[in-house]
Amino acid sequence: FNPSTTISYDLIGDSHVDISIYNVMGQKVATLVNDFKATGTYSVVWNATNSSGVDLPSGVYIMKLNTANQSISNKLTLLR
Numbered sequence: 001f002n003p004s005t006t007i008s009y010d011l012i013g014d015s016h017v018d019i020s021i022y023n024v025m026g027q028k029v030a031t032l033v034n035d036f037k038a039t040g041t042y043s044v045v046w047n048a049t050n051s052s053g054v055d056l057p058s059g060v061y062i063m064k065l066n067t068a069n070q071s072i073s074n075k076l077t078l079l080r
Helices: none
Strands: 005-011 015-023 028-037 040-046 059-066 071-078
Touching: 005 015, 005 059, 015 040, 028 040
Parallel strands: none
Antiparallel strands: 005 040, 015 028, 015 059, 059 071
16 A cells, blocks of 8 residues: 555444554554444554654554454555
8 A cells, every 4th residue: 555545344233343553573663543432334544654643654554453253364465
């Protein structure tokens, strides 16, 4: 993706949601969502910046979505 990507997700029940981005070394670089959400469909945009708003370099990143019932991770490739 370049310069941003949209992450969409569905909740089948009310839950705390944490969506974070990690680099390939396992270091958390950004937190996109850390909040309680009701059942429904949501989306969040990641503009390839870290938690301080600094642009991240091209590379592979891991998106991890955690709820009370599941944990999902996906690879994201950023090309600048």
